[in-house]
Amino acid sequence: MLSTRLFLVLFLFSVPLWIFGQGSPHVEIQLLSNDQVAELNLDRASFTPWARVLGQRIDSVFGQDTSKRDYMVLVTLHTQASPDISIFARPACTLAELNMLQTSLNIHLPIQTTYCDYSFVFLIKTNEGSRNPNQPFFPEFQEPDKAVHEAFKRAGLSEKKKLLIKWATDEVMPILSETETKIDFKFSGIQYAGRMLRETVNGLPATALSETGSVTDARSEYWRGVMEMSPGNEIITLSKAMMYVANGEFDLAKEYCELIRPFAKEKLLATYYVKELSWRLEEFNKELSLRAERGIAQHEKGNYAGAIAVYDGILADYPRSAWINYELYFSTNLMNNTQQKDSVQTLIRWNAAKGVIFASNPLYPLSARATTGQEGYLLMRRLELGKLFKVKEDFSKDILRLGDIALDLGAYGYAAEVYWLCFSRLKKEELGNREMLPYFLYALEKLGVTDIRKTFNGDFEKEFVKIDKARKKEMEGSPVYKSFKQKGSR
Secondary structure, three states: OOOHHHHHHHHHOOOOEEEEOOOOOEEEEEEOOOHHHHHHHOOHHHHHHHHHHHHHHHHHHHHOOOOOEEEEEEEEEOOOOOOEEEEEEEOOOOHHHHHHHHHHHOOOOOOOOOOOOEEEEEEEEEOOOOOOOOOOOEOOOOOHHHHHHHHHHHOOHHHHHHHHHHHHHHHHHHHHHHHHHOOOOOOHHHHHHHHHHHHHHHOOOOOOHHHHHHHOOOOHHHHHHHHHOOOOOOHHHHHHHHHHHHOOOHHHHHHHHHHHHHHOOOOOHHHHHHHHHHHHHHHHHHHHHHHHHHHHHHHHOOOHHHHHHHHHHHHHHOOOOHHHHHHHHHHHHHHHHHHOOOHHHHHHHHHHHHHHHHHHOOOOOOOOOOOOHHHHHHHHHHHHHOOOOOOHHHHHHHHHHHHHHHHHOOOHHHHHHHHHHHHHHOOHHHHOOOOOHHHHHHHHHHOOOOOHHHHOOOOHHHHHHHHHHHHHHHHHOOHHHHHHHHOOOO
């Protein structure tokens, strides 16, 4: 019989596979949900008696089976509903037989998860199992996570947005918050991140974009949390990314997700959610691209009004898309310019559009206009973003360039994240022997976070002057800046 103790070991202490018994039936249990979520997600007081009864039922029901079969008993626990139990057989049984087996396993004891669905499967062999292990199970078996993935893929843009926000606020942020606030109080920055997430979820609708920055980038407590985490555990920066998801600001969430993913160590809770966020954002952006292509097609035909209608429809579902706001500007500007060319009005339209575009994603890789040497230089820097991370061997060089570009573009919070990763995760030799700590602290100073540098020894005022001069020298030495200067602009 399945022991409660072994069941608890399986779920609460991250054992991915346990084999019970050597006779008939032979039972294995395989987790289908992330094992690190189990301890937070399952309540021992209700789970223990439920698991004991289920183990007894499985031994009793399948112990009486005289056939040579393989069975899969899929169990999914829910937050607000009774467990789902489905049975699959090889060779096939009739549906009536499967329904009878399933009815025998139903347990009328209260059992629910805390944060999210949780699934596991019993792999059962009766009388040494099926003689044909290559035969498919009946009915066809699909893992619950795969079913979630397929349902997300089928959803439209608006529904994908809702699913992403619900997943972040109902599951991920509460679990991250619980994980962070359980840590020792001496890690005050990590504790702060946990409280920040909890307050965001409890205070939905979530904080606005500017407020997200005010409780992360502009707070020394947040940066202490970033510094307190061991290399490879990127849970604090992931927490910021999830706040952007909760606000429907997926462009920014994607930038942070892509930044930390190469540094995230396997088998950590944060890494699991980084991967989960990655595929969801990828599917969302595929849907976004499909809809955007319709607008681009109208634009290329010269039907600017038609293109604008498409973009307006997309922005009604996802207003924080830098790309679609950029395309909207182009179509709007060309439609107006076909009626009356006016460079002043074009500039006015661009100045209005770029505020929305670069607020949605300060690292958007395109800019439409430049009227000064500095604007020309920043336009060039945005174009350089598209050339990064093309060659695996250039990763260290490219991530350093990414930090410098973010700094030049005024994305100081993002630049600070990059510089900290360079300082704490990469070898100095990989970065051309550049001292990274002053750059990290310089970015924090730009954010108004002035007390973190007291943690470190050094004359950072002097270092900041050097950085200012280096950034200015690079800008003024660029060909594009010089070309504007020759024309008489600054």
